[in-house]
Amino acid sequence: MPSSSPTLMTRRRFLGVTAGAAGLLAAPGCALPEPDDTPDPVLDLVLSAERDAREFAAADRTHGDHVGALHRLADVRRIQAGQLEAALTSPRQTPTPAPSAGSPEPVRCPPVDEVRTRLRADIATATEVALAESGIRAELAGAVAASCTAAVEVVLT
Secondary structure (H helix, E strand, O other): OOOOOOOOOOHHHHHHHHHHHHHHHHHHHHOOOOOOOOOOHHHHHHHHHHHHHHHHOOOOHHHHHHHHHHHHHHHHHHHHHHHHHHOOOOOOOOOOOOOOOOOOOOOOOOOHHHHHHHHHHHHHHHHHHHHHOOHHHHHHHHHHHHHHHHHHHHHOO
């Protein structure tokens, strides 16, 4: 027959019960974090630098006195793309476009006014990334913003 007398709780038993309860309450907070599906913000800078490098290198006589400047900017943007890609937190998520089986469309450099507009957009994006990131990623984004600003305000005037 079970005893109807109350069981006294010892300190050890009390500590054991409370530690177990605390462990059960804290366990959900110890779960692994869910993977972040948002793309790396530096990836946008890489893609635009690669596009610019490819297109600015195609500048021709239709760009007048800016041909040499656009070719130099293509080299700068190519270097920036490589440095930014090295700073990506995870392997590249967007594949590089493969050449098509048919005749590929020739790469064309946009008019200088459109180049300025694109570079201004890159300045805004790079500035946002520089403010949001830290360390080398922020430094690279700041360098991209400064370089694009110099291109718009000095080189392509």
